[in-house]
Amino acid sequence: MKVELEADKCVASGQCVLAAMDVFDQDDDGIAVLLEETPGPELLDDVREAVAVCPAAAIRLVEQ
Amino acid sequence: MAQTADVVPEFPMPRASGCPFDPPPALQELQKQGPLVKVRLQDGSEPWLVTRYAEQRALLGDARVSADNTMPGYPTKGDGGGGENGEDKFSFIMLDDPEHARQRRMVTAPFAIKRIEALRPTVQKIVDGLIDDMLAGPQPVDLVEAFALPIPSLVICELLGVPYDDHEFFQDNTKTMVHRDATPAERGQAVRAIAEFLSGLLVERRADPRDDLLSSIAGRVTAGEIDHRQATEMALLMLFAGHETTANMIALGTAALFEHPDQLALLRESDDPKLVASAVEELLRYLNITHLGRRRAAVEDIEIAGQVVKAGEGLIFTNEIANRDPEVFADPDRLDITRDARRHVAFSFGVHQCLGQPLARMELQVVYGTLYKRIPTLRLACRPEDVRFKHDAFIYGVHELPVAW
Numbered sequence: 001m002k003v004e005l006e007a008d009k010c011v012a013s014g015q016c017v018l019a020a021m022d023v024f025d026q027d028d029d030g031i032a033v034l035l036e037e038t039p040g041p042e043l044l045d046d047v048r049e050a051v052a053v054c055p056a057a058a059i060r061l062v063e064q
Numbered sequence: 065m066a067q068t069a070d071v072v073p074e075f076p077m078p079r080a081s082g083c084p085f086d087p088p089p090a091l092q093e094l095q096k097q098g099p100l101v102k103v104r105l106q107d108g109s110e111p112w113l114v115t116r117y118a119e120q121r122a123l124l125g126d127a128r129v130s131a132d133n134t135m136p137g138y139p140t141k142g143d144g145g146g147g148e149n150g151e152d153k154f155s156f157i158m159l160d161d162p163e164h165a166r167q168r169r170m171v172t173a174p175f176a177i178k179r180i181e182a183l184r185p186t187v188q189k190i191v192d193g194l195i196d197d198m199l200a201g202p203q204p205v206d207l208v209e210a211f212a213l214p215i216p217s218l219v220i221c222e223l224l225g226v227p228y229d230d231h232e233f234f235q236d237n238t239k240t241m242v243h244r245d246a247t248p249a250e251r252g253q254a255v256r257a258i259a260e261f262l263s264g265l266l267v268e269r270r271a272d273p274r275d276d277l278l279s280s281i282a283g284r285v286t287a288g289e290i291d292h293r294q295a296t297e298m299a300l301l302m303l304f305a306g307h308e309t310t311a312n313m314i315a316l317g318t319a320a321l322f323e324h325p326d327q328l329a330l331l332r333e334s335d336d337p338k339l340v341a342s343a344v345e346e347l348l349r350y351l352n353i354t355h356l357g358r359r360r361a362a363v364e365d366i367e368i369a370g371q372v373v374k375a376g377e378g379l380i381f382t383n384e385i386a387n388r389d390p391e392v393f394a395d396p397d398r399l400d401i402t403r404d405a406r407r408h409v410a411f412s413f414g415v416h417q418c419l420g421q422p423l424a425r426m427e428l429q430v431v432y433g434t435l436y437k438r439i440p441t442l443r444l445a446c447r448p449e450d451v452r453f454k455h456d457a458f459i460y461g462v463h464e465l466p467v468a469w
């Protein structure tokens with residue numbers, strides 16, 4: 001599974017970082033950055049939570 | 065199913081007496097009727113009320129839905145809701161993308177999770193200091209005045225760089241600003257008083273920048289990205305949005321925990337920061353203090369849930385009932401701090417979702433994780449039925465909460 005982040009949609013809510021700290025971080029302006037494009041299976045639940053709570057629909061989890 | 069004019073329910077509705085923590089029963093009843101239901105405001109207009117979680121998230125995240133209160137159909141007038149400061153297009157909370165995004169991004173930096181975490185010790189110190197003062201003072205004491213209001217006030221002033229000496233002035237005026245009984249003239253007066261003060265501070269910071277949010281907003285004026293009026297509104301929005309909201313979550317949250325002693329005991333006796341964080345999310349969900357609904361207008365026809373919302377029709381999103389949607393939250397009317405409530409919409413949804421949420425969460429975690437441990441015998445010092453709830457304010461809460469220990 002691959003994570004896609006559209007940073008230009010991001011509204012800096014910080015929700016993805018709270019949901020999946022190992023996969024998402026924020027730049028100096030609070031805009032989300034991807035730490036791990038292909039997270040291991042143990043992180044997928046967290047990523048799914050991040051997808052669900054992102055208010056700006058900026059994150060997608062896609063089959064490779 | 066078409067509604068006829070004489071069955072359109074009026075909005076807002078009263079809460080049931082004796083159930084101050086639950087949304088109005090008539091509102092929860094509407095959720096059962098359908099995801100979108102027409103309601104009538106005092107001015108006779110009939111916007112859509114979006115009742116369910118899925119439709120609220122879909123529409124709040126839809127670019128065809130405008131937060132601009134000057135759009136045709138925007139449900140502002142007639143019930144005291146909307147137009148939070150009695151002003152049109154007030155800062156980016158009432159602007160649409162791309163202008164909304166452009167302005168919001170000017171102030172996102174200090175709310176990044178890491179920056180907020182770095183503030184945690186400062187907030188802990190503030191909270192501990194206020195508890196020390198309460199413990200050293202007479203009982204009973206009003207928790208709102210002594211604890212709930214000073215915390216966000218001190219914290220946001222720290223973030224903005226507003227001198228502490230001016231806090232009383234701020235609290236008086238923000239109270240008038242959000243009070244439903246205040247006349248438009250009184251509200252306008254309060255906004256102007258604060259705006260003038262912040263405007264002055266912004267001018268000072270332009271000449272003499274410091275390491276604070278006011279200086280960085282002032283810098284945007286210097287750079288020609290926004291004008292001075294926009295900068296003042298932005299600063300005002302930060303102060304206003306974070307002030308009574310956080311305070312009411314502290315006091316109303318404590319009142320709710322008094323009513324649920326098992327949940328209070330769980331929180332008090334746990335050393336697990338995860339449980340505290342979970343309690344914050346659950347109390348945000350359960351209390352949903354912004355209780356008159358988010359306001360929007362459709363700018364294009366939108367098909368949703370078998371309905372067509374037409375361009376120029378108003379939309380009201382009562383997040384308090386979306387957070388009680390049984391499709392999403394099992395046994396939704398139960399306060400259960402161990403449940404996973406993270407998907408709540410107490411901070412709204414879409415591009416306007418609360419900018420201050422990382423800060424609000426951290427403040428509430430410090431408060432809920434400290435107050436009941438440091439004062440384990442904390443209790444309500446009046447009869448529960450004597451607590452006065454702010455049915456009449458934009459942000460739900462308690463007028464005062466007398467406590468003893």
Ligand code: HEM
Pocket residue numbers: 131156157158168220301302303305306307309310313353354358359410411412413415416417418419420421423424
């Ligand atoms: C528990 C406390 C809080 C609650 C319940 C809360 C709730 C909300 C809600 C529901 C919205 C969405 C408005 C809409 O969709 O129309 C919002 C927006 C906003 N909040 Fe908060 N808030 C809280 C604390 C704060 C704090 C501490 C700050 C800043 C210091 C803040 C700053 C903002 C700003 C700037 C917006 C506008 C965002 C935008 O339009 O892009 N809030 N808040």
Ligand code: SF4
Pocket residue numbers: 009010011012013014015016017030031032050053054055056057058059
């Ligand atoms: S959850 Fe979405 S909007 Fe929030 S920081 Fe992450 S990507 Fe940005």
